[in-house]
Amino acid sequence: MKVGVIGLGMGRAHLQAYKAFAQAEIVGIADLDESRLKASAAEYGIGHTFTDYHQLLALPELEAVSVCLPNHLHEPVTVDALRARKHVLVEKPMARTPAEARAMKEVAEASGKVLGISMNYRWIVGPDSWYLKHLIEQGRLGHIYYVRAYTLRRRTFPRGHKTWFTQKALSGGAALMDMGPHLLDLAMWLAGDYRPKQVSGTTRTALMTDTDVDDFGVVLVRMAGGAAIYLESTWASFTRPGVGLVVMGTEGGAILDLSAPQGKRLTVMGAEGETHQEITPVDIQLPFTPEASIQEHFIRRVAAGQQPETTAERGLAVVQVIDGAYRSSQSGHEVVIE
Ligand SMILES: NC(=O)c1ccc[n+]([C@@H]2O[C@H](COP(=O)([O-])OP(=O)(O)OC[C@H]3O[C@@H](n4cnc5c(N)ncnc54)[C@H](O)[C@@H]3O)[C@@H](O)[C@H]2O)c1
Known part of the structure; x- marks a missing residue:
């Protein structure tokens, strides 16, 4: 092609x-x-x-x-x-x-x-992302009812740096608009549900006060299938940086730490009787070959x-959540997505 x-x-x-x-x-x-x-x-x-x-x-x-x-x-x-x-x-x-x-x-x-x-993040953090999705599809984690996603940065651009990214009219936003799509896409994919119903969010420009974009945003999304997705994103903050997802299901859970190298990136939790187990797969053999890139x-x-x-439908769902979060932050009310 x-x-x-x-x-x-x-x-x-x-x-x-x-x-x-x-x-x-x-x-x-x-x-x-x-x-x-x-x-x-x-x-x-x-x-x-x-x-x-x-x-x-x-x-x-x-x-x-x-x-x-x-x-x-x-x-x-x-x-x-x-x-x-x-x-x-x-x-x-x-x-x-x-x-x-x-x-x-x-x-x-x-x-x-x-x-x-x-x-494109599921391709970037393979094979762990594919393996986790495979475990979920096999029912190994039971019903997924919660995904918490976070992308925390201390600083994205130095103060005074002018770029289209830091102008809301050109970018549409920053903390949520820039990294939100990657994490929301991963969260909805792992939850198996791209139908956001209600969005509640708070955003603010806490540190990057020489810009008009959000450097902090949190969003709670209620999905049509009943799962809850929570996203926390900073473009600048006083915290330890990191990117990842915490998945909770009725039979098991997982932590996908996107900041960690392969071999330390995925942790899967389950139970054997009354004993809770935690494993970190290191040599993942997938039952299929994923594409190398999006x-x-x-x-x-x-x-x-x-x-x-x-x-496009999934891209739109993600944009609706981000837009809903900005509107919810302004109004102080939950936003219903049509
Ligand atoms: N998927 C990812 O991991 C990822 C990573 C970084 C950026 N992005 C996305 O990629 C997009 C671009 O971001 P970037 O970091 O490359 O920005 P950038 O500013 O580095 O690059 C944008 C390029 O577009 C060119 N350009 C601007 N207007 C143009 C026009 N009218 N015609 C032709 N060229 C024009 C600029 O000259 C520049 O080279 C954004 O939407 C961003 O969110 C995605």
Whole structure:
């Protein structure tokens, strides 16, 4: 499949993943920054480079494109790409608002092209993530009723650093909007439920007071199936940094510590009679071979005429939770998701 990448910050990771997958061929890239274009073209031997992404989308041979732009450009550029009849893998968050995400989903459905959202952490923290999901699917943890996710940073950018990330009009938010999609996607995936019903949240700008974005956010989500998801996220805080999830089921539980190296990342809890057990799998043998990256997954699904795991619908559900948390924080009330 002939692919392109728009935006060469995180987009460079997309190039690397496409390069590593034999079924993908990179035909072109686009970025406003000519030095980034030049560097990536040289590194990956790419013939077509454009400062205007419309010219990339006009290449007739191009079949799919990664949109790796600042958040405020996800909706317009994804829509342009879908209308140009390209499949799209757009970076997280899918969009700044549910309205933008819904518009993207509708254009994808009308175009018949595939729209996937690059909520890629389950690929990044394999094999532990896959093994945990496998145990859950086998019923080894019983019914999952709670997932607590956390992503705690001491500092993301130095004070005074100006970037689109720290301007709410461009990013849509920070602590929840930036890391929230990864953790909410993992939590909903492990809970087996992407149907958020009610959201209660509190956000604030506690330390990054030279910006208008949240550096702290907590959200409680009640899912349609009855599970509760709790997310705690900081972009700046006085705490010990870490990223992970705590999963509780009626027969067992698990802790997936994304900050830990493989071999120390997953802990699974269970019981043998009255004895509680705790194991840390070190040499995981999966009963299947997961794709090496979300890019490989996306290309394989598109080639098979299927939707990827991280669909537009799931991307929208995640954005609805984040938006609900911001609105709940403002109003002081729980937000019901339609
Ligand atoms: N999945 C992940 O783990 C992950 C990690 C980092 C960033 N991201 C996401 O990737 C996206 C981009 O973030 P980033 O860190 O790469 O930002 P960045 O600012 O480093 O890179 C954005 C690039 O887009 C280019 N650009 C801006 N406007 C453009 C336009 N109109 N046409 C063409 N190019 C344009 C800029 O020149 C820049 O090179 C964001 O949505 C972010 O949330 C995802």
